[in-house]
Amino acid sequence: MRLLIVEDDVAIRGFLERALSEAGYQVDTAKDATGGELMALEGIYDAFIIDLGLPDMDGLNLIARCRAQGGSAPVLILSARRSVDERVKGLEQGGDDYLTKPFALAELLARLRNLLRRPSPAHNDPVRLEAADLQLDLVRHEARRGDQLLQLTPQEFSLLEYLCRNAGRVVTRTMILDHVWRMRVDPATNVVDVHIYRLRSKIDPVGHAPLIQTIRGVGYMLEKA
Amino acid sequence: MLRTTAAWRISIWTTLAFALGTGLAFAIVYLLVAQTIRERSDAWLSGEAEVLAQVSADTPNDHLYSRIVGEVAELATRELPDERNSQGQRLNSVFFLAERLDGNESPLWVGPGSSEVFRKAIQGANLGQGTPRSINVEGWPTPFRVVARPIEGRETTIYLGLSNQADMHVLHNLTGRFLQLWGGTALLGFLISYTSARRTLLRVEHITETVARIGSEDLGKRLPESTNRDEISRLAQTFNLMLDRIQSSVNQLRSVTDAVAHDLKSPVTSIRGTLESALCCEPNEKWRDSVGEAIENLDRLLSLLNTTLDLAEAEAGALRLDRGPVELAGIIRKFLDLYQPAMDERHHEVVADLEAHMVVNVDLSLLSRMVSNLLENELAHLPPGCCIHIRLRSQQGSAELVIEDNGPGFPPEIASRAFERYVKGNQSPGHGLGLAFVDAVVKAHGGAVQISERPAGGAVITLSLPAIILQPVLT
Numbered sequence A: 001m002r003l004l005i006v007e008d009d010v011a012i013r014g015f016l017e018r019a020l021s022e023a024g025y026q027v028d029t030a031k032d033a034t035g036g037e038l039m040a041l042e043g044i045y046d047a048f049i050i051d052l053g054l055p056d057m058d059g060l061n062l063i064a065r066c067r068a069q070g071g072s073a074p075v076l077i078l079s080a081r082r083s084v085d086e087r088v089k090g091l092e093q094g095g096d097d098y099l100t101k102p103f104a105l106a107e108l109l110a111r112l113r114n115l116l117r118r119p120s121p122a123h124n125d126p127v128r129l130e131a132a133d134l135q136l137d138l139v140r141h142e143a144r145r146g147d148q149l150l151q152l153t154p155q156e157f158s159l160l161e162y163l164c165r166n167a168g169r170v171v172t173r174t175m176i177l178d179h180v181w182r183m184r185v186d187p188a189t190n191v192v193d194v195h196i197y198r199l200r201s202k203i204d205p206v207g208h209a210p211l212i213q214t215i216r217g218v219g220y221m222l223e224k225a
Numbered sequence B: 001m002l003r004t005t006a007a008w009r010i011s012i013w014t015t016l017a018f019a020l021g022t023g024l025a026f027a028i029v030y031l032l033v034a035q036t037i038r039e040r041s042d043a044w045l046s047g048e049a050e051v052l053a054q055v056s057a058d059t060p061n062d063h064l065y066s067r068i069v070g071e072v073a074e075l076a077t078r079e080l081p082d083e084r085n086s087q088g089q090r091l092n093s094v095f096f097l098a099e100r101l102d103g104n105e106s107p108l109w110v111g112p113g114s115s116e117v118f119r120k121a122i123q124g125a126n127l128g129q130g131t132p133r134s135i136n137v138e139g140w141p142t143p144f145r146v147v148a149r150p151i152e153g154r155e156t157t158i159y160l161g162l163s164n165q166a167d168m169h170v171l172h173n174l175t176g177r178f179l180q181l182w183g184g185t186a187l188l189g190f191l192i193s194y195t196s197a198r199r200t201l202l203r204v205e206h207i208t209e210t211v212a213r214i215g216s217e218d219l220g221k222r223l224p225e226s227t228n229r230d231e232i233s234r235l236a237q238t239f240n241l242m243l244d245r246i247q248s249s250v251n252q253l254r255s256v257t258d259a260v261a262h263d264l265k266s267p268v269t270s271i272r273g274t275l276e277s278a279l280c281c282e283p284n285e286k287w288r289d290s291v292g293e294a295i296e297n298l299d300r301l302l303s304l305l306n307t308t309l310d311l312a313e314a315e316a317g318a319l320r321l322d323r324g325p326v327e328l329a330g331i332i333r334k335f336l337d338l339y340q341p342a343m344d345e346r347h348h349e350v351v352a353d354l355e356a357h358m359v360v361n362v363d364l365s366l367l368s369r370m371v372s373n374l375l376e377n378e379l380a381h382l383p384p385g386c387c388i389h390i391r392l393r394s395q396q397g398s399a400e401l402v403i404e405d406n407g408p409g410f411p412p413e414i415a416s417r418a419f420e421r422y423v424k425g426n427q428s429p430g431h432g433l434g435l436a437f438v439d440a441v442v443k444a445h446g447g448a449v450q451i452s453e454r455p456a457g458g459a460v461i462t463l464s465l466p467a468i469i470l471q472p473v474l475t
Helices: A010-022 A034-039 A059-068 A086-093 A106-117 A152-166 A173-180 A193-203 B008-060 B065-078 B116-125 B163-214 B231-281 B285-315 B328-345 B364-381 B434-444
Strands: A001-005 A028-029 A047-051 A075-079 A098-099 A128-131 A135-136 A142-145 A149-150 A170-172 A212-215 A219-223 B092-100 B109-111 B133-135 B144-153 B158-163 B322-327 B347-354 B357-361 B385-395 B398-405 B448-453 B459-469
Touching: A001 A010, A001 A034, A010 A028, A010 B231, A028 A034, A034 A059, A047 A059, A047 A106, A059 A086, A075 A086, A075 A106, A086 A098, A098 A106, A106 A173, A106 A193, A106 B231, A128 A152, A135 A152, A142 B285, A149 A212, A152 A173, A152 A219, A170 A173, A173 A193, A173 A219, A193 A212, A193 B328, B008 B065, B008 B144, B008 B158, B008 B163, B065 B092, B065 B144, B092 B116, B092 B163, B116 B133, B116 B144, B116 B158, B158 B163, B163 B231, B231 B285, B231 B364, B285 B357, B285 B434, B322 B328, B322 B347, B322 B364, B328 B347, B328 B364, B328 B385, B328 B398, B357 B364, B364 B398, B364 B434, B364 B459, B434 B448, B434 B459
Parallel strands: A001 A028, A001 A047, A047 A075, A075 A098, B347 B385
Antiparallel strands: A128 A135, A135 A142, A142 A149, A170 A219, A212 A219, B092 B109, B092 B158, B133 B144, B144 B158, B322 B357, B357 B459, B385 B398, B398 B459, B448 B459
């Protein structure tokens, strides 16, 4: 997978390039819209990460120009503005996505994965999820740890399902709120944590190491195996 | 309703002033005319009395005396114009009375009817000599001007009386007409001044309505400026100038907050990203912990920054609202679900009584942050084991949300200014922006927030937002 990052801030560009390379992507970078446009027109990229506030052109204009010339790869927009304006939300409906700065790297990776997976959404929609000795039956809404049936509320089941789908990857509190509660808000207190503690107390037998790990400063991760 | 309008008050005062002015002018004219009439009658009376006295003095006091004097008196009374009213009665009345002081002979009387009533009136009036005076005579509507004239050497006084009813009648008619006209003109004046004042003030009212409608969302709107440069169109121009200034300062504030946000967020983003990528590859637990803590602190700093900037914009009326219809009960219930475990952990009991189908036109993300701030506020300030009552009701076109708890309530030192920035109780763990933000968001949406004390102890936060649909939607 090959990505193009168009971002004028050298520090952000640097860490994005590093982090995305470590995550297994091939990464190219451009520091302004003009350079970005030239590279984008080569047509070799699977996705773009574009900052809205570029020095020579608005990020949205860059996207429009690329689209006008036949570019169809999905775009992840980075915005430092506090309120997300209508045009950006419109792009979200068009299949692209946006993130407001500052963002968690984990979330950027998740959204990027989501953007790149999009062409075939219906294919790998499983009816069963498994992680370690945890099994989730999405049809009957049943969760088992080993052969033990877990008594979960619908909310706890959704939370566990989301963690299972992302097993082995870190999910942030913001991502959990967005996907499980459909809220795009910043968690201010430990509301999400309390949900996780509860879930842990139900899925972990006494004396066992917790299946859901806390990654301090980032979020949570369900062990894959 | 009508009486509270300025047009009403203005026209009442103008009409009063107008009526008072014209009334006063008429009163002066009336008094002048009445005085002229009296002076004219008095001059006639004095002259005639002089003639009669002369005749009486010159006529020998024999059996012809009464006839001669009587004839002269009769002639004198005829000098007056013979005006009659609609019933044919003579309007001008004159009498002549010659009376001996010793009362030996019967008095000489020329005049209408019997002399008795006139004699009684004259005796009661105690007339001086020479100057005419007004005397009321029983049975006569207007007083008589009467002059007394003694005749030297005869021990006799003659009295000549005149009731100038015709002139008085004209004057009375005039007064009647004037009063009718006066009432009519005052009414007409009132109507004209009310209509013109109303017309002018309607333009002011139009300005008021338009300005009230120009909120933070459509600061670009302006009042129509008419071509004539009267006071009211100048008012509109002044308002437009003021709106220009407000718009430019709002824009300035927005670009400043945006610049601050942008300038701070870029370095924070790279710091956070670098820390986060360090976290992934760092095997040392202790280091990971420190890095994690640094990220958490960075997040807190950012949330504080965001809220501060939002508050600055909200308080200046510059908050950008992305409004849409939101069903309140649904969104509140979603947040209650989210906060339930946190509430349980603190052993709080949450009772929700939410009226469904109430739709408000709000910015969903701001409303969400507001609801979560309110719940966080409860979590942060209540000692364990409290009861929180959340009610949502429709109240006169508004959605009213009441959050009531049985905790310690607001500390008295902050109760009056709990919605101000950075105001918080000494024991409060927050940064004092939560309620200020709630207040700012509610006000930006045209609602109101107030805090109060529960009689049995505990805090009550009452919040109202203008609703667009209050009734259950029938499908």
